[in-house]
Amino acid sequence: MTNLVVNQVVEKMNKMPLKLQRRVLNYVETLGKSGKRGVSGKKLLKFSGSIPADDLDAMKKAIDEDCEQVNPNEW
Numbered sequence: 001m002t003n004l005v006v007n008q009v010v011e012k013m014n015k016m017p018l019k020l021q022r023r024v025l026n027y028v029e030t031l032g033k034s035g036k037r038g039v040s041g042k043k044l045l046k047f048s049g050s051i052p053a054d055d056l057d058a059m060k061k062a063i064d065e066d067c068e069q070v071n072p073n074e075w
Contacts, residue, residue, distance in 0.1 A: 013021050 003024075013024055016024070
């Protein structure tokens with residue numbers, strides 16, 4: 001299965017100009033570099049409950065009031 005995908009990519013790339021082939025190569029190289037990012041959930045559990053309830057309520061209220069609004073003239 002893997003060879004089929006590689007062969008299809010090579011076939012399509014052979015039809016591309018060199019400039020686009022280089023762009024594809026750069027893209028593939030960046031995909032290979034991208035790995036796990038961030039912090040695991042287990043490490044974040046120690047912060048659970050550290051935000052006071054009244055702050056959480058204020059954040060929820062701000063989200064409900066401001067973030068769920070659509071302003072068609074904004075753009």
